[in-house]
Amino acid sequence: MRNLLMKVSYDGTDYNGFQTQPGGHTIQDYLEEAILALSGEQVKITASGRTDAGVHARGQIFNFYTSSQIPVERWCVALNSRLPEDIVVTEAMEVPLDFHSRREAKRKTYRYTINANQFPDLFGRRYQLHHPGSLDIEAMSAGLRHLIGTHDFTSFASRKSTKPSHVRTIYDAWIETDTSMCRPGTRDQGLIHTYVSGSGFLQHMVRIIMGTLITVGEGKLKPDEMKRILEARNRAAAGPTAMGKGLMLWSVEYDITDGVKPDLWNT
Amino acid sequence: MRNLLMKVSYDGTDYNGFQTQPGGHTIQDYLEEAILALSGEQVKITASGRTDAGVHARGQIFNFYTSSQIPVERWCVALNSRLPEDIVVTEAMEVPLDFHSRREAKRKTYRYTINANQFPDLFGRRYQLHHPGSLDIEAMSAGLRHLIGTHDFTSFASRKSTKPSHVRTIYDAWIETDTSMCRPGTRDQGLIHTYVSGSGFLQHMVRIIMGTLITVGEGKLKPDEMKRILEARNRAAAGPTAMGKGLMLWSVEYDITDGVKPDLWNT
Incomplete structure (x- = not known):
């Protein structure tokens, strides 16, 4: 099990905010779907915090746990090819297992x-x-x-x-x-x-x-x-x-x- | 009759180029429709030249003839309120009757x-x-x-x-x-x-x-x-x-x- 930390930019115009909610179509939903498509794992990501509908991010941070053996340097390109063009993951790295994007x-x-x-x-x-x-x-x-x-x-x-x-x-x-x-x-x-x-x-x-x-x-x-x-x-x-x-x-x-x-x- | 010259910016992403064509949905179509809605006149505008589908303009120039009595300084705001948000007229002025945006x-x-x-x-x-x-x-x-x-x-x-x-x-x-x-x-x-x-x-x-x-x-x-x-x-x-x-x-x-x-x- 590894804890992966990523940096993501998004144009929030067409989304219902960052955090998963009943209406769907959130940044979190698309990120989790891309991770599922890539690794086969249904993960729940933790972000530094939510952003409202229509709000953008240049450098939002999130982390999640994975058993995937995909090398960390491959994740950005592999996720971006599975994401809409207004969500782009720009950094990925492994962090200690107890690291938490929001609390820290x-x-x-x-x-x-x-x-x-x-x-x-x-x-x-x-x-x-x-x-x-x-x-x-x-x-x-x-x-x-x-x-x-x-x-x-x-x-x-x-x-x-x-x-x-x-x-x-x-x-x-x-x-x-x-x-x-x-x-x-x-x-x-x-x-x-x-x-x-x-x-x-x-x-x-x-x-x-x-x-x-x-x-x-x-x-x-x-x-x-x-x-x-x-x-x-x-x-x-x-x-x-x-x-x-x-x-x-x-x-x-x-x-x-x-x-x-x-x-x-x-x- | 006056000859009005205007400067227009547009995001060409969602248009079939500048010039009117059978498929419609061109920058020229929207400009002529906005002029019609504002002045009641069905005009044909002349631009400095066409731009291809998907191409943008920061400073395209066009002119047209009008009998409207609307003061020249009112045209920009009045047209912009009748245009999609990815087409913005930023300058308007009266020019000599023989002025032609493309030829000159x-x-x-x-x-x-x-x-x-x-x-x-x-x-x-x-x-x-x-x-x-x-x-x-x-x-x-x-x-x-x-x-x-x-x-x-x-x-x-x-x-x-x-x-x-x-x-x-x-x-x-x-x-x-x-x-x-x-x-x-x-x-x-x-x-x-x-x-x-x-x-x-x-x-x-x-x-x-x-x-x-x-x-x-x-x-x-x-x-x-x-x-x-x-x-x-x-x-x-x-x-x-x-x-x-x-x-x-x-x-x-x-x-x-x-x-x-x-x-x-x-x-």
Whole structure:
């Protein structure tokens, strides 16, 4: 028996989220079907966490147990040939038997992309929220900085959250802009990428943070009010939940050195 | 009666090319239907040229005549709300009545994108040819340079071409690479963007140039053999026709100053 760890990218547009659910058509279902087709084994994979319907991943991590003798370096290509073209496994390695993708995740980073140009970017349209109105990016950055640190994030969690504690730590959060597609002489502001990196995230947490930051960017909320919203510990104090399509699980990092290539864990 | 000129971007993946044809479902059909829905006029648009099925455009140009009194600055948003989300009109302006998008095009630039990483880039997969094998980019650049200048491009044209002359001028052609997505410690070579800018292009010309350059990149053909292929004036002398999905009409430039914003013409 071996414990295999894999890194997977997916375009979540056409799926009902990562985790298996009664409606089917999830990323997990397709991964488990591909493993079954390849190895003949009906496995249950464990991921670093779920992602919502329509949310994407650049570097989701999962692991599973297998008795298959297929060499570890063959798995990526063999699985990809059995997966839809919008799910791609990019790394595979053997890890200690007690390794667990969710419990041992030390840091997760999400990226949320807003297209603040007048027109949608049709080549990136599946991975962006289009917001043609003007946004105050400085104010959004200032608001975002209030979230760094250890806080009770109840105001930024779905009311459906059943977690016993809503205390999480955001290690870092920052905004990067890409103005390469702006048309000269227009109000185009380019792509606004917001990165949020933390110990773990509650249901809808990044999307509610983004919906609130957009309200700040529109000038309807002062950046310092993020503090008040945190302190309210009440979902009603925060802004709307931003659409899932702009969100991408960017990377998951672990703190282990045995039997793993370190480059997997830091990208 | 006014002559309106527009710039349009499209994702050609799901269309039967730009130009109206019996099978329907072309970019031109959707543009003419949107104009009909908006203005009530059944117009015939004239583009800078056609693009094949599956080929994309960042900056295609077309014009048409209208009696509509809708102000020119309203057209983009009004048309986009009547177009599928993979066709976006980004500029509109009035031009002299005798302006013709195809006849007056002075320079067209195409970009062809190869993903030379081991794994497909799922977020850009619709706009790239995936070539996981190693490519000699220096050799491809050297081969490409032989095409700059005025030549008879019969070897690089579809056998179905009915043009009386196959002489065209390539003003410039160059390769840019983007290694931002390469995984460390792998044979990943990143994205290889080939730009070809010329007076005009024959049917399949850029795709046959690319199919031949890939053969050069694979080491199966020496860069200097591009000269011999040009001189052969025979389609059989060149390499295969590369897939349409990697090709994008990047920009079309015109040489007029009356009644047009110059920034349209140089991007």
